[in-house]
Amino acid sequence: MTDHIPASALERAHHEYYEHARGIDDATSRVRALRRFNNWVKSVLISEYAMQGFTVLDLCCGKGGDLPKYKFARIAFYVGVDLSKKCIQEAKERYSQLNLGFEALLIAGDVADTEITIDSIVRNDFDIEYDLVSCQFALNYILESEMRLRRFLNNVSEKLKPGGVVIGTVPDCNVLVKKLRTCGQSMTFGNKYYSVRFNKTSFPRSEGAFGLKYGFYLEGSVGNIIQRQEGVEIEYVPENLVIMEQVEIIAREYDLELIYKKNFHDLYLDFKNKYEKLLKIRMNDCSMDEDQWDIAYLYSAFVFRKRGEFKRPPRNSHAGNNVNIRYMRDDEID
Numbered sequence: 001m002t003d004h005i006p007a008s009a010l011e012r013a014h015h016e017y018y019e020h021a022r023g024i025d026d027a028t029s030r031v032r033a034l035r036r037f038n039n040w041v042k043s044v045l046i047s048e049y050a051m052q053g054f055t056v057l058d059l060c061c062g063k064g065g066d067l068p069k070y071k072f073a074r075i076a077f078y079v080g081v082d083l084s085k086k087c088i089q090e091a092k093e094r095y096s097q098l099n100l101g102f103e104a105l106l107i108a109g110d111v112a113d114t115e116i117t118i119d120s121i122v123r124n125d126f127d128i129e130y131d132l133v134s135c136q137f138a139l140n141y142i143l144e145s146e147m148r149l150r151r152f153l154n155n156v157s158e159k160l161k162p163g164g165v166v167i168g169t170v171p172d173c174n175v176l177v178k179k180l181r182t183c184g185q186s187m188t189f190g191n192k193y194y195s196v197r198f199n200k201t202s203f204p205r206s207e208g209a210f211g212l213k214y215g216f217y218l219e220g221s222v223g224n225i226i227q228r229q230e231g232v233e234i235e236y237v238p239e240n241l242v243i244m245e246q247v248e249i250i251a252r253e254y255d256l257e258l259i260y261k262k263n264f265h266d267l268y269l270d271f272k273n274k275y276e277k278l279l280k281i282r283m284n285d286c287s288m289d290e291d292q293w294d295i296a297y298l299y300s301a302f303v304f305r306k307r308g309e310f311k312r313p314p315r316n317s318h319a320g321n322n323v324n325i326r327y328m329r330d331d332e333i334d
């Protein structure tokens, strides 16, 4: 990892990873309990904020792993956007194999593109405002610059109904920096499943709050282990620190108010009783060891609300009243 990774290299590295994700099967993954816990967190957010008849915009939707979670909320319509065409293709396949009871558009595009607007990415045939926007485990890729954050927030705010919410999950900057402060000169910390590597120990205000890079490796999910003659080398994926206090300040300019932000450990305490059954179902036969629980501590969840009065859609609403929605458009894939 170098000090300044140009956006294109960053995108390439990130892209490469997702394009060729090895996708270790959940059953054989050593961190499957963590994955299931992360999914429980997302299910909690979706259960708390998505309602029947909702239109949902999932920014950085990946392979559509959250699609089934919206079935239970009985939403009306889902749009998923992701940079990776491969991910979108897989999301389409997943969608077509499931009977979810709502229609979906799955589109490849950059949700923080500074040249083009979200409207030209989604290119809806109708002007639709969303009841809920989701951005899960992805803001750390978007925050390469303030300009990209602003474009992202502008897109979100433009597409969200007054009073609508944005739900998300993100690496917890405070925890990352706290751990960095205790790891000494190596600027590297982790456990048997993950590793984080910084290339500096302090982040002066004068250098700004965006594009602050660190390298991340998580077994079976992010980065690689490379076997070399000299020994094992970790191939880190570059990510950007998400200083939520800064995001919060800028988000206000786009009418978005932070209404909830909790580290996963605290979110667990907030919701473990209310969603106990769901947690049991999700975790099934596995439980998290201490090291996986320590990884959960690296993340936090957030909720923003757009100013204004929320008008809930009628329960039987359909996003495209009088409009012929095209199922899962194929023209977006080369």
Ligand SMILES: C[S@@+](CC[C@H](N)C(=O)[O-])C[C@H]1O[C@@H](n2cnc3c(N)ncnc32)[C@H](O)[C@@H]1O
Pocket (backbone or CB within 6 Å): 018, 059, 060, 061, 062, 063, 065, 066, 081, 082, 083, 084, 087, 109, 110, 111, 112, 113, 135, 136, 137, 138, 141, 142
């Ligand atoms: C860690 S994955 C999370 C996927 C999904 N949200 C989930 O929770 O399973 C991050 C995703 O963000 C996507 N991504 C990163 N930067 C993006 C951008 N600028 N625009 C759209 N998608 C992006 C990646 O392609 C990847 O699929």
